[in-house]
Amino acid sequence: MVYFRSDNIISSLGNTTKENFDSMASDRIGIRAIDDHKIYPHIFPASIIDEVRLEKEFDNIAEIYPTTVKLLSTQNGLCYGS
16 A cells, blocks of 8 residues: 655745744744735735745746646635646
8 A cells, every 4th residue: 555645835934834834933924015006005914925936836846747737726716727
């Protein structure tokens, strides 16, 4: 019998479970002032994932596994896939 176990957390604190754990252990928070009028007309506090880093990591994975599918979902059920 073969068991495969994997976990990963992608958040504003990091792109791996270890990075997220280390950030929390160091009392870092992912909330910062966001000034992006495409999202909201005023500066607001939020926790946002580093999109540039995320895209780069997805691209690296897709080079190794060309059939990789990217799915991002939210609690309200909206989903984006590529």
